Amino acid sequence: MQTKETIVCRCEDITLEEIKSLIDQGYRTIDEIKRVIRAGMGPCQGRTCRMLIAQELAKYYGIPVGEVLMPTFRPTVRPVKLGTFAGGE
Amino acid sequence: MPKVKETEILIVGGGPAGLSAASAAANLGASVLVLERDGKPGGQLIKQTHKFFGSKKQYAGDRGYQIGDLLIEQCGNNPNVEVWTDTTALGIYEDGVVTAEGQAKHLKINPKKIIVATGASEKMIAFPNNDLPGIYGAGAVQTLMNVHGIVPGKRVLMIGAGNIGLIVSYQLMQAGVEIAAIIEAAPTIGGYLVHASKIQRAGVPILTSHTITEAYGDESVAGAIICKLDESWQPVSGSEQDLKVDVICLAVGLSPLTELCFQADCQMKYVSELSGHVPVRNEYLETTRPGLYVAGDVSGVEEASSAMVEGRLAGISAACSLGYGEDIAPKLQAEALAELSELRAGPAGQKTLRGIMNLMDKGGAVC
Amino acid sequence: MLNKTGIPTAEDVKKVSPSEDRLKKGPVAIIECFQEIPCNPCTEACKQGAIQPMEDINNLPKLDFDKCNGCGVCLSRCPGLAIFIVDASYSDTEAVVRIPFEYLPVPQVSDKVVGLSRAGEELGVFEVIKVQSGGQKNKTYTLWLVVPNDLAMDVRSIRLGGVRHAN
Numbered sequence: 001m002q003t004k005e006t007i008v009c010r011c012e013d014i015t016l017e018e019i020k021s022l023i024d025q026g027y028r029t030i031d032e033i034k035r036v037i038r039a040g041m042g043p044c045q046g047r048t049c050r051m052l053i054a055q056e057l058a059k060y061y062g063i064p065v066g067e068v069l070m071p072t073f074r075p076t077v078r079p080v081k082l083g084t085f086a087g088g089e
Numbered sequence: 090m091p092k093v094k095e096t097e098i099l100i101v102g103g104g105p106a107g108l109s110a111a112s113a114a115a116n117l118g119a120s121v122l123v124l125e126r127d128g129k130p131g132g133q134l135i136k137q138t139h140k141f142f143g144s145k146k147q148y149a150g151d152r153g154y155q156i157g158d159l160l161i162e163q164c165g166n167n168p169n170v171e172v173w174t175d176t177t178a179l180g181i182y183e184d185g186v187v188t189a190e191g192q193a194k195h196l197k198i199n200p201k202k203i204i205v206a207t208g209a210s211e212k213m214i215a216f217p218n219n220d221l222p223g224i225y226g227a228g229a230v231q232t233l234m235n236v237h238g239i240v241p242g243k244r245v246l247m248i249g250a251g252n253i254g255l256i257v258s259y260q261l262m263q264a265g266v267e268i269a270a271i272i273e274a275a276p277t278i279g280g281y282l283v284h285a286s287k288i289q290r291a292g293v294p295i296l297t298s299h300t301i302t303e304a305y306g307d308e309s310v311a312g313a314i315i316c317k318l319d320e321s322w323q324p325v326s327g328s329e330q331d332l333k334v335d336v337i338c339l340a341v342g343l344s345p346l347t348e349l350c351f352q353a354d355c356q357m358k359y360v361s362e363l364s365g366h367v368p369v370r371n372e373y374l375e376t377t378r379p380g381l382y383v384a385g386d387v388s389g390v391e392e393a394s395s396a397m398v399e400g401r402l403a404g405i406s407a408a409c410s411l412g413y414g415e416d417i418a419p420k421l422q423a424e425a426l427a428e429l430s431e432l433r434a435g436p437a438g439q440k441t442l443r444g445i446m447n448l449m450d451k452g453g454a455v456c
Numbered sequence: 457m458l459n460k461t462g463i464p465t466a467e468d469v470k471k472v473s474p475s476e477d478r479l480k481k482g483p484v485a486i487i488e489c490f491q492e493i494p495c496n497p498c499t500e501a502c503k504q505g506a507i508q509p510m511e512d513i514n515n516l517p518k519l520d521f522d523k524c525n526g527c528g529v530c531l532s533r534c535p536g537l538a539i540f541i542v543d544a545s546y547s548d549t550e551a552v553v554r555i556p557f558e559y560l561p562v563p564q565v566s567d568k569v570v571g572l573s574r575a576g577e578e579l580g581v582f583e584v585i586k587v588q589s590g591g592q593k594n595k596t597y598t599l600w601l602v603v604p605n606d607l608a609m610d611v612r613s614i615r616l617g618g619v620r621h622a623n
């Protein structure tokens with residue numbers, strides 16, 4: 001059987017193992033993790049993985065999920081083709 | 090530079106909350122623009138073929154899509170309401186301008202008030218091989234079946250016995266698809282028991298205190314291993330079962346779709362009873378960003394019945410703050426608040442009430 | 457039990473069952489709605505005043521068995537598909553159970569169907585003697601099944617084409 005992967009971020013194909021290892025290395029926020037491996041930067045902009053990563057951080061630091069710092073939210077809420085900006089009337 | 094569209098009230102999201110907000114505000118005289126990401130407004134209602142609970146005021150006994158059609162008609166009949174479909178709001182800026190993408194164009198809107206009614210998005214869970222083709226969210230399955238008329242497969246394992254897991258299972262059964270089992274990690278069924286009973290008696294087992302340990306298959310899902318959980322939610326060894334299924338459907342909950350509220354710098358709070366991060370708001374649903382209201386699942390995942398009433402309340406409050414219907418608005422607001430407390434008075438509503446208590450700021454009156 | 461499996465217990469059912477005497481007199485509604493949820497269409501459906509108006513929409517429905525004439529209007533209106541009509545006066549040995557039905561194909565009159573219990577277990581093969589359509593808008597069918605007297609309070613569903621158990 002092929003190696004089993006547990007995917008956390010479907011858009012960017014990032015596994016639970018990768019997230020756990022980053023947390024072990026000392027990355028402490030969703031934003032930091034996002035910058036290193038792009039989790040949450042695909043088409044869904046983190047809707048799937050954000051809270052899964054938050055859960056892992058909460059588990060590691062022994063805090064409630066609600067206390068995990070949320071990433072910065074910037075427009076736009078989904079990736080937009082550059083042409084759309086250029087083509088806007 | 091795109092031309093800027095002016096409107097009095099901009100509503101983001103054309104689900105039951107957004108549509109109810111639109112007609113309530115428009116009835117008081119405000120001009121309203123609704124942005125809807127999908128090709129047709131109605132939100133979750135479009136996909137609901139079952140009869141809804143609630144009372145007559147919330148169209149109880151009618152099927153979800155019928156309620157959706159009714160709300161669309163109400164907006165369609167009101168000359169003060171404009172609905173832009175296939176249009177996604179992308180950002181809310183500091184100066185109050187909202188940007189959107191529609192018909193491959195970048196649009197700018199300058200509203201006086203904003204009501205965010207974006208609903209919720211599906212939660213996912215992590216388990217080995219969770220990226221195999223054949224693993225779907227319940228919402229995707231509903232869209233496939235009820236919007237496009239395609240069944241996802243032959244035999245389904247449903248994960249989650251909340252209302253969504255129960256109802257989507259029922260809809261799959263109605264479409265002739267076999268449900269191998271509905272599994273639920275919690276020790277009790279989260280959804281309404283009348284839904285659970287009707288599925289059980291049709292021969293589908295509901296297994297509480299059970300979880301999925303892995304999916305397997307080469308190209309796509311061929312089966313799943315499930316196991317029992319003990320009182321402390323730990324797998325019971327030797328309890329594994331192998332279910333041969335070609336579809337695994339995840340119905341493990343929704344979280345409020347609040348990215349726009351985060352961006353708009355509303356004060357946010359994580360409230361587990363409301364299913365995630367939600368904006369702090371007052372009784373009339375105005376957030377800490379003045380002139381920005383929320384309604385429906387985005388302000389705490391609940392029901393279409395309460396989403397419609399919240400929409401109405403936000404619509405009235407926004408219109409009233411612009412000077413419309415000042416004479417009747419307080420009465421209408423009081424009515425909506427009374428309906429909400431009625432809907433939330435039972436055991437099912439207690440959780441929501443706790444969440445709202447936990448969340449609410451001491452907001453002042455809006456009129 | 458009910459909240460772990462969705463199967464009401466014998467005690468649950470007893471709470472909503474009429475007396476043997478009332479059952480013998482003719483058709484009567486059995487409202488198997490055991491959880492307080494915000495819902496009340498059944499109270500509005502009953503024109504006989506047999507289902508009391510609810511003070512709080514979360515109340516459980518309360519049925520006056522003596523006022524109920526078994527017309528079945530509430531059965532087709534209930535969004536929870538939780539109401540059944542039992543007529544134990546059908547014959548000396550048999551009763552009619554009316555159940556709500558929303559699957560395809562819809563059985564035809566005189567079809568034989570496999571009757572199921574609240575737990576989905578097979579109870580026997582029974583004849584359909586009447587099929588009522590809920591109409592264009594409502595869409596819920598009512599199936600009339602003839603069952604042995606002693607199963608009148610047990611048959612609550614029928615086997616659907618192709619749906620089997622997990623293992």
Ligand SMILES: Cc1cc2nc3c(=O)[nH]c(=O)nc-3n(C[C@H](O)[C@H](O)[C@H](O)COP(=O)(O)OP(=O)(O)OC[C@H]3O[C@@H](n4cnc5c(N)ncnc54)[C@H](O)[C@@H]3O)c2cc1C
Pocket residue numbers: 077101102103104105106107124125126127130131132133134137140141142176177178179206207208209231252253256257346384385386387390391392393394395396
């Ligand atoms: C399977 C299932 C069964 C249900 N059964 C019941 C039931 O029996 N009774 C009941 O009362 N409730 C039921 N509900 C719950 C009910 O459907 C929801 O609570 C309700 O739809 C919430 O309304 P809303 O308007 O807040 O959100 P939605 O209905 O989710 O509408 C939000 C809308 O906003 C749009 N949108 C989101 N983001 C943007 C953006 N950036 N720009 C533009 N548009 C955007 C979306 O496309 C969507 O149309 C059920 C839900 C599901 C999934």
Ligand code: SF4
Pocket residue numbers: 484485501502503504505506507519523524525526527528529530531541
């Ligand atoms: S069967 Fe008819 S009379 Fe009896 S409770 Fe239902 S609606 Fe009322």
Ligand code: SF4
Pocket residue numbers: 283487488489495496497498499516517533534535536537538539
């Ligand atoms: S209509 Fe059905 S689900 Fe609703 S309260 Fe009455 S019996 Fe219960």
